[in-house]
Amino acid sequence: MEALPIDPAVVAECRALAARVADGVGRFIQAHSTVSIERTVLRAYGAHGADPDGVPLVNTCVARLQAAGQLGLGAAHALGRELLRGAATIQEAAEALAYGAPPEPPGPGDNLETIRRALAPYTAEALAVIDRSREHREADRERLGTGPTPLKYVIVATGNIYDDADQARAAAQAGADIIAVIRSTAQSLIDYVPIGATTEGYGGTWATQENFRIVRAALDDEQERLGRYLQQVNYSSGLCMPEIAYLAAVERLDMLLNDAMYGILFRDINPRRTLCDQYFSRRVIARAGIVINTGEDNYLTTADAVEAAHTVVASQFINEAFAHAAGLPDELMGLGHAFEIDKGLEDSFLLEIAQAQLVRQLFPKHPIKWMPATKHKTGDIFLAHRVDGLYDLVGVATGQSIELLGMMTEAIHNPYLHDRFVAIKGADYVFRAARHLGDELRWNPDGLVVRRAREVLASAHALLRETVEEGLWSAIARGVFADVKRPETGGRGLEGVFARAPEYLNPVLEALEETP
Amino acid sequence: MSPPHGGDDDTRKRAAQPIRAYGDRMGDGAVQLSFTLPVAASARAKEAARRYAEGLGLKHVLVTAMEAAGREFSFFVVYGKSDIVIDYGVIEVPEVKSAERTPKEINDVIKKQLGRRVVVVGACTGSDAHTVGIDAILNMKGFAGDYGLERYPWFEAYNLGSQVPNDVLLQKAIDQRDDAILVSQVVTQRDVHRENSRHFIDEAKRRGVHGKQLLLLGGPRVDHKLALELGFDAGFGPGTKPSDVANFIVHRLLQRRGAPP
Numbered sequence: 001m002e003a004l005p006i007d008p009a010v011v012a013e014c015r016a017l018a019a020r021v022a023d024g025v026g027r028f029i030q031a032h033s034t035v036s037i038e039r040t041v042l043r044a045y046g047a048h049g050a051d052p053d054g055v056p057l058v059n060t061c062v063a064r065l066q067a068a069g070q071l072g073l074g075a076a077h078a079l080g081r082e083l084l085r086g087a088a089t090i091q092e093a094a095e096a097l098a099y100g101a102p103p104e105p106p107g108p109g110d111n112l113e114t115i116r117r118a119l120a121p122y123t124a125e126a127l128a129v130i131d132r133s134r135e136h137r138e139a140d141r142e143r144l145g146t147g148p149t150p151l152k153y154v155i156v157a158t159g160n161i162y163d164d165a166d167q168a169r170a171a172a173q174a175g176a177d178i179i180a181v182i183r184s185t186a187q188s189l190i191d192y193v194p195i196g197a198t199t200e201g202y203g204g205t206w207a208t209q210e211n212f213r214i215v216r217a218a219l220d221d222e223q224e225r226l227g228r229y230l231q232q233v234n235y236s237s238g239l240c241m242p243e244i245a246y247l248a249a250v251e252r253l254d255m256l257l258n259d260a261m262y263g264i265l266f267r268d269i270n271p272r273r274t275l276c277d278q279y280f281s282r283r284v285i286a287r288a289g290i291v292i293n294t295g296e297d298n299y300l301t302t303a304d305a306v307e308a309a310h311t312v313v314a315s316q317f318i319n320e321a322f323a324h325a326a327g328l329p330d331e332l333m334g335l336g337h338a339f340e341i342d343k344g345l346e347d348s349f350l351l352e353i354a355q356a357q358l359v360r361q362l363f364p365k366h367p368i369k370w371m372p373a374t375k376h377k378t379g380d381i382f383l384a385h386r387v388d389g390l391y392d393l394v395g396v397a398t399g400q401s402i403e404l405l406g407m408m409t410e411a412i413h414n415p416y417l418h419d420r421f422v423a424i425k426g427a428d429y430v431f432r433a434a435r436h437l438g439d440e441l442r443w444n445p446d447g448l449v450v451r452r453a454r455e456v457l458a459s460a461h462a463l464l465r466e467t468v469e470e471g472l473w474s475a476i477a478r479g480v481f482a483d484v485k486r487p488e489t490g491g492r493g494l495e496g497v498f499a500r501a502p503e504y505l506n507p508v509l510e511a512l513e514e515t516p
Numbered sequence: 517m518s519p520p521h522g523g524d525d526d527t528r529k530r531a532a533q534p535i536r537a538y539g540d541r542m543g544d545g546a547v548q549l550s551f552t553l554p555v556a557a558s559a560r561a562k563e564a565a566r567r568y569a570e571g572l573g574l575k576h577v578l579v580t581a582m583e584a585a586g587r588e589f590s591f592f593v594v595y596g597k598s599d600i601v602i603d604y605g606v607i608e609v610p611e612v613k614s615a616e617r618t619p620k621e622i623n624d625v626i627k628k629q630l631g632r633r634v635v636v637v638g639a640c641t642g643s644d645a646h647t648v649g650i651d652a653i654l655n656m657k658g659f660a661g662d663y664g665l666e667r668y669p670w671f672e673a674y675n676l677g678s679q680v681p682n683d684v685l686l687q688k689a690i691d692q693r694d695d696a697i698l699v700s701q702v703v704t705q706r707d708v709h710r711e712n713s714r715h716f717i718d719e720a721k722r723r724g725v726h727g728k729q730l731l732l733l734g735g736p737r738v739d740h741k742l743a744l745e746l747g748f749d750a751g752f753g754p755g756t757k758p759s760d761v762a763n764f765i766v767h768r769l770l771q772r773r774g775a776p777p
Binding site: 169170171173174185186189202203266268301302342344375376379411412413416417418421422425483 | 550551552583584585586587588589591643644647648651655656660677678679701704709736754755
């Protein structure tokens with residue numbers, strides 16, 4: 001579509017302001033770590049399994065180190081010391097930490113370089129596993145190719161991973177490109193990753209390494225039959241954000257819901273915890289070549305989509321800045337936004353176009369994630385289906401990259417198999433019919449769309465300036481984003497945040513930070 | 517479908533009124549439906565869909581569309597006619613009853629007749645993480661142009677958010693001596709909303725709140741009848757506006773004081 005006439009100087013300034021917002025908490029992030037980051041390090045080194053009660057080994061290790069007051073040095077420090085003291089394998093070292101004699105403090109011979117050297121082959125292998133998974137994915141994608149954009153993204157959420165796999169196949173057969181398995185409703189708030197295949201969940205299916213494998217195997221098989229690469233999505237969010245990022249990286253997931261602020265605002269997870277966790281998880285995600293999906297669409301489910309449009313844009317700039325700071329290139333940033341304006345409003349379609357085109361233009365290389373109407377769907381499936389038609393039209397005309405297809409049964413139930421089919425068929429029709437619509441249209445320089453886009457950008461700019469002045473902690477506490485107020489030391493998971501000791505060791509993070 | 521505010525006229529005896537679904541003519545019994553069968557699309561599958569619809573009690577079945585919704589799934593759109601007749605006259609459904617006041621009138625009546633602010637607390641309880649319903653009722657912004665209870669000067673509204681344990685919500689309500697407690701249940705998979713609502717009522721009884729503070733249930737799969745069955749004072753389904761809830765609460769509080777509601 002023709003570019004909207006907006007001031008590039010304002011855009012550049014928004015970007016610079018957002019970078020300052022991220023910088024403002026960067027020092028905190030660099031000086032701290034979290035229990036979930038340390039558990040991820042242990043996983044990356046190869047520690048695995050759980051005790052008879054299902055408590056993962058990595059949780060027990062980290063909990064014990066924390067109780068012994070040694071976590072400030074990092075889990076890698078303790079693991080390396082066990083190796084130096086004779087543990088034959090990583091697993092043996094981790095089990096000693098978890099189940100053996102109480103962890104001893106470092107002795108005089110335990111200098112950082114010796115420990116780092118003991119860990120070196122395992123550190124190299126930890127990175128190699130991620131790299132091999134990435135190469136595998138990229139080879140498949142190269143060989144089979146992906147569909148035209150907007151890519152069609154649907155969700156499955158049966159609670160039973162085997163049913164999810166069947167539904168994922170059916171959706172792919174109907175034309176879906178991307179399958180997200182929705183997580184069980186409270187998983188973001190539990191501080192461990194469950195183990196094994198699961199067949200019971202509420203509102204979705206547990207995210208486990210085995211469940212990732214089951215869906216990937218189904219898609220691997222299905223994509224060969226269809227001759228089209230199929231993508232899998234899950235959630236790197238909540239208290240186990242870094243661990244899920246790692247499990248997704250090694251199981252070849254393609255996309256992860258991952259947001260710098262979502263967990264703070266919508267799951268009441270402690271802000272410090274979230275900002276540390278998003279940094280580490282994005283380091284993993286960058287190395288793995290996974291596309292993140294940010295959650296700005298959610299702002300519009302609590303705040304009004306017309307009044308709060310600028311908070312979406314401001315948050316996208318902030319998410320971009322945090323992602324840059326964690327080494328993620330633009331091409332992996334699926335910044336989110338949504339078609340959530342009140343359908344009773346005159347010219348709501350024009351306001352949606354203004355927003356969609358503005359976002360497309362502000363983030364030109366980014367695989368933008370476009371989300372459907374949810375809030376103003378009430379169970380009238382016929383009206384909802386028509387709303388989704390307009391949504392699809394804006395999506396294709398403004399060149400959105402990833403489109404989560406709207407479901408006519410939104411607000412009724414998790415999609416039935418044919419709800420997805422009907423959505424895909426409808427989107428295919430609109431995308432085909434309006435494929436080059438965007439090339440034909442020119443903006444009215446004095447019209448509503450241009451005026452609205454400028455207004456939203458100007459408000460986003462003002463909000464970013466305010467956020468720089470008061471700092472991100474304070475802005476979040478004041479309810480600037482999504483009308484939700486979260487104090488810096490409130491919410492869940494603060495007890496899992498700790499200051500890195502001067503001798504803190506994390507060779508996995510160091511290697512990730514060296515990734516070009 | 518907002519809960520209608522009726523008078524007290526539904527107790528009078530109604531005449532029999534037999535009705536059927538209306539398509540094109542009175543009494544034709546025409547219905548439409550769509551469903552998926554777990555077989556590949558084929559002439560056999562289409563016949564299976566027709567028979568399935570007949571099995572549901574439809575006559576003159578017309579399978580107007582068959583689509584391959586996957587290799588092993590076919591999707592059907594079906595029309596048919598049903599002989600079923602129901603008597604509308606005997607149908608009784610409990611409705612939330614209250615006067616229909618505007619937000620300004622609600623505030624005025626609280627000020628004049630109660631002379632103190634009405635305190636309410638709400639949350640999405642259990643494992644439910646979806647605050648869209650409770651936010652629409654309580655938060656400043658409201659829903660569909662109808663302001664939330666936070667914006668009413670004579671209401672004091674607390675929104676505890678999502679995934680709040682039932683006993684935490686009740687404790688807060690006891691501590692604050694709330695007039696009303698709002699429980700929102702959005703996730704309905706395998707009837708988790710009923711289970712959790714029952715638990716809430718059990719807990720409310722145990723703590724002696726039941727019958728004292730007003731207990732309101734809301735959510736997409738909630739209606740007044742279900743709420744009453746579970747032991748709540750009222751239930752609010754999809755499309756409920758904050759002023760519907762405010763009207764109900766004020767109506768009941770006035771009733772309790774013996775004031776004209």
